[in-house]
Amino acid sequence: MGVREVLVDAYREALPALGASLVGGLLAGVVLGGMRAELRALPGLLVLVPALLATRGNVYSSLGARIATGLHQGLVEPRVRGGDERLRGAVVAALANGVLASLFASVVAFAALSVLGEPVAPLRALVGVALVAGLLSGTALTVVVVTVVFAGYRRGRNPDTLVGPLVTTTGDVFGTLFLLVAVRTVLALGLGGGG
Numbered sequence: 001m002g003v004r005e006v007l008v009d010a011y012r013e014a015l016p017a018l019g020a021s022l023v024g025g026l027l028a029g030v031v032l033g034g035m036r037a038e039l040r041a042l043p044g045l046l047v048l049v050p051a052l053l054a055t056r057g058n059v060y061s062s063l064g065a066r067i068a069t070g071l072h073q074g075l076v077e078p079r080v081r082g083g084d085e086r087l088r089g090a091v092v093a094a095l096a097n098g099v100l101a102s103l104f105a106s107v108v109a110f111a112a113l114s115v116l117g118e119p120v121a122p123l124r125a126l127v128g129v130a131l132v133a134g135l136l137s138g139t140a141l142t143v144v145v146v147t148v149v150f151a152g153y154r155r156g157r158n159p160d161t162l163v164g165p166l167v168t169t170t171g172d173v174f175g176t177l178f179l180l181v182a183v184r185t186v187l188a189l190g191l192g193g194g195g
Helices: 003-033 036-041 045-073 085-115 123-154 159-188
Strands: none
Touching: 003 159, 036 045, 036 159, 045 085, 045 123, 045 159, 085 123, 123 159
């Protein structure tokens, strides 16, 4: 196979995923742009947003890569049924890592803003947002990553090509959407006020 054929094949597989990633990023920006009231209600939340979104990308890209490697090596079958211990372990580890990293980011953001003397919402509010957003977006990302990687693999696509743009897109879209849900939940529970 020549260089031209390799390039054409790579672009054929990657361009649709990259196009979807671009559209998803724009949608996430629209949601974040519409969160002005929530960002004002919880000072310091804007500092936390990049960390939460980066966490989604890092943790769930690793999950997708781990599943893709298992598929290539024949260690994982491209189906959810059957109780594959490796798949279950990878999913549980990804969810735990995603939630723990989100909680850690919320504590670090609170501490950094406090030390700098910047306005910051109560720690319980930032931790609550991180917990709710981490659980909801982690669950959604796990379902999407496993489904798309398996479906792509069964259709002869390289799952490694799909994972990066897929996680970026769904992580941004679900991350900002569930961030909004988490903030509204925390505010509705009255965790945003006080010190």
